[in-house]
Amino acid sequence: MSQNSGLQINDFRHEIKVPLQRLQYVDFSEWLMQSGLVLQKTFADRRIHSVYLDTPFLDDYQDNVSGMSKRGKIRFRWYNDERSKIVLELKNKRGRLANKLVIPLDNPTEAYPFDRTVSNGLLGCHRRSRALTREHCLFPCLHVQYERAYYEIAPNIRMTLDTDIHYQKLFPIQTHSMRRSNVDVVAEFKYATEDAKRAAQLLSGMPGRVFRHSKYVVGVDTVCDL
Template identity: 30%
Template sequence: MMQMKALSPVETEAGSGGDGGGLRHELKLVSQEMAYPRVYRLLMNDSIGLRTLHPERRVQSVYLDTPECRAFQDNLSGISHREKVRFRWYGSEVDRVAGRLECKIRENKYGWKQVKKLTIEREIRGVDRVSFVRKLGEDAGLDWQIRLQGLQPAQWIAYDRQYLGSADGKLRITLDRGLRVWDQRMRFALDNRFPTPVPRMLIMEVKCAAIHYEAAQRLVNRLPMMVGKCSKYVLASEPAEGPEVQLLYT
């Protein structure tokens, strides 16, 4: 049986380049959260030979946007080039965390990420919004300081993520559940109390390098879910603009 190279957390998240720089496709499928056992069973029985790439873990992100919510508006408008900036960390902690800055870039149908790992632990909950962004820039360096100018905390998003990969290494699949979101736009300090009500959903993403798009398409064609748009940031900012949840028999 083919042995798959164990991917690091950064490689698992990043796409074909391992550091976030590789062009990739992302196909997104959404159903109700209770359909997870059926979807997982279908995936694990598929002929591409999926196996676990990394233990399931909690993913948390604070998304940054302009006061006018430009990133949110760009996504709604569907413009060809758009960017989202976030600070991401792993685990349930909110008081002393080490994470990384990410700029997720989309150009037409392709996407990639620029990533800056930050080794200094920082407080999240209770930190005032201005200090939070300023300290991120100080720790990340000049290029990121410039990128962060004019941005402020907009949404705090958390979910549980499961990581799967095909035996040939061409496809990576993530399954997200337990989604929680907290609107930060009107808060003086970051806070994860009083979540925004959102549907309980299962979000599946099939990720691949551009040259493996046909393999990804063949996989999703075998699943009882339709590919569609799904931005957690858009859902958090305006739940009415979130994805249509496809109902599956469980």
Template identity: 30%
Template sequence: MQGYTELNTFRYERKFVAHPLNRLATEAIIKQNNAFFISAFSKRRINNIYFDTPGFDCYFDNLFGNGNRWKVRLRWYGDEFGKVDSPILEFKIKKGLVGTKKSYSIPSFYFNKKEFHARALTGIFDIATLPADVREKLTGLQPVLFNTYLRSYYTTLNKVFRITVDDQMEYYNLRPSWNHMQHSFKEDLKVVVELKYNKEHNENADQISNQFPFRLDKNSKFVSGLSHFRSEIAH
């Protein structure tokens, strides 16, 4: 897919919260960096359905920063609701400070805001071309969260370092049965910056990040959304 980054190695993802700056001010600072970041791709909306075990194993591993952890999401670009074209199933794997992801193409489906049954995703996975171990992993998972946000992309001229800027974040609770998604949780004022690069370039990353006035923050959208909707598991 155009603009989609597949990974076959481990990379760093340094996350920053740009408070109190808005997107415009944040991107102006990025463009002033001595690494000379330029726009890499058109700004677009990103949508994710996150999955977890009934015991929320992925949530707790991310919340407590366990060194070896993973999470699963179904991602697509463009409109949040309606027909979903070219969705991608992602397994994000973290080992210490670096991570990677495994990606699988999934058939199109409809994501109805007013009436969506999570069981519909099982049917989509059944007809997808997925490895046996991935299918087995999915049998123990259920959808728990939907989120959407606007992302812009920057890269250095040599494409060694990438930056994404996210704002307009919105979250919906998902249950394993019917979902009507009438109420959402918004983080309207938050701007999240991610600096991404392969681990062999870690020595030079400080020269970039030290020029940012942003606060370093692990800032997991997955954790933020679930902590808001599932107060019974957040404490």
């Protein structure tokens, strides 16, 4: 992880997602217990909030739906209720490889970035995010919140479990209610390219289907009535 002027960027890594319904998660949990993997808790559970930004034509959504190998997402993110510590994340995908640029932003009023006025104000906090405002006509489109648990299943191979996933529509008209996802749990495994062979061995026999699952895409499909 390198840092420069408050920015953080990680190298491209594998991100393998397994969306699970409730009964599938029972099978998945049994496999974890019987696999011999030793799960180490790496971080306290926390609630994640993401607000995805897109153009009025939902270009990033369309790129992800069409399955383009090179695609991206732009989102605000904060944890629990700590909106003063909001960040902007620029996520890039190359097939199943991903990296992420993180830009800390100032949000002293702890305003929710649910409308364009607040969004543009936050984007104006940093030179790199100001460039996004100039180059793209971005709107807050979708609010996603969920609970995340953090584990390491082997050295340098991490697993997260996302539950209680809810979506809220923000564009073109914000709704105040949230709708629960039809996916109960998303298991995700993250590891560097040099650990890919070892990860494949550890995850062999895992129940569930590895799937190109995007909370942004599922959320738009769930609440935005396209």
